Amino acid sequence: MQNVALILLVVAVILVFMSIRVVPQQSALIVERLGRFRAVLEPGLNVVLPMIDRVAYKHSLKEIPLDVPSQICITKDNTQLQVDGILYFQVTDPKLASYGTSDYILAITQLAQTTLRSVVGKMELDKTFEERDEINHTVVMALDEAAVNWGVKVLRYEIKDLTPPKDILHAMQAQITAEREKRALIAASEGRKQEQVNIATGEREAAIQRSEGDMQAAINQSEGEKQAAINKAQGESEAIRLVARATAEAIHMVAQTIKQPGGLEAVNLKVAEQYVEAFAKLAKTGNTLIVPSNLSDVSSLVSSAMQVVKNSGTSSQG
Structure with missing residues (x-):
């Protein structure tokens, strides 16, 4: 027991x-x-x-990376292209993943390959290198739509490598080299063009600066000459004014002197002296002798002058 x-x-x-x-x-x-x-x-x-x-x-409910085997795809321009990619997915419904398909991993892999061949077949060779993101997005959309019945969520697809045939690869490398040389020549020509533009621009600006400097100098010179003329005119005007003032003062003094006793006789004597002196200078010019038409005027003038002297002398003695 x-x-x-x-x-x-x-x-x-x-x-x-x-x-x-x-x-x-x-x-x-x-x-x-x-x-x-x-x-x-x-x-x-x-x-x-x-x-x-x-x-x-x-x-496993974790995100799973799946390496999609490389395959040969034919592009739109009939070029063979070997494509290798990797797929990331996650089981979201374990029941559908168990009963929706016999092998969801194989189904996803096969669908990824067929979709990739279809997408690449619609593009030319050059576009396949430029439109990787579009290819990845298209593959993900197609897989995600079909994988709903398999309980799987396709997260993303990434192309790891695109390998064209060797002859195509050599031709592409030669094309890239030629394109780079072309860009180098264009860049050099653009540099020379820009250099010439910069030189012409510098010369034009220098000419403008010189012309502006010459114009400013001419303006300054004109202003200087104008100011000098103004100063000269003001000086001449002041000189004339001073001479006129001096003349007026002299005339005033003469007028005041004439009013004094003996002033008129002194003036007559001075006029007679100047008349005789002027006549002496004009009497003879070169070889020509000038004789006044009325000598009595001279005699009378001299007599008047002598009379003034006598009167002056008598007045002084008295």
Whole structure:
């Protein structure tokens, strides 16, 4: 009896351990009961019925990178192109991933290859290198639409390498070299053109500066000459004014002197002296002798002058 009890205890312990299932984080277990889907075991501790329930499928819910085998694609211009890519996906529905397809990884891989061939076949060779992002986006959209029934979410697709045939690759390299040489020549010509433009611009600006300097100098010179003329005119005007003032003062003094006793006689004497002196200078010019038409005027003038002298002398003696 003790042996039977011990056997039953061992069996019970084994059944307890078989009924306990611990699911890791980011994992899912598909449990079938008698061959029929029963439940999806979530991460943590789960209880199942031993011998009745069984774990049919195990899935990782992490993001999975899938290397898509390289393949030969034909471009629109009939050029062979070897394409190699990598696909990133994630299981979002463990039940559909188990029962929606027999092998979702194989399905995704095959669909990625066929979609890639279709997309590349619509492009020319040069465009395939320029439109990588468009190719990746198109492949992801096509895969994601189909993978909904497989319980899989396609996150992204990246082309790792595009390899054309060797002869095409050599031709492309030669084309790139020629294009670079062309750009170098264009850049050099543009540099020379810009240099000539800069030189012409500098000369034009220098000529403008010189002309502006000459114009300013002429303006300054004109202003100087104008100011000098003004100063000269003002000086001459001041001189005339001073001479006129001096003349007026002299005339005034003469007039005042004439009013004094003996002033008129002195003036007559001075006039007579100047008349005689002037006549002496004009009497003879070169070899010509000038004789006045009325000598009596001279005699009378001299007599008047002598009379003034006599009167002056008498007045002084008295």
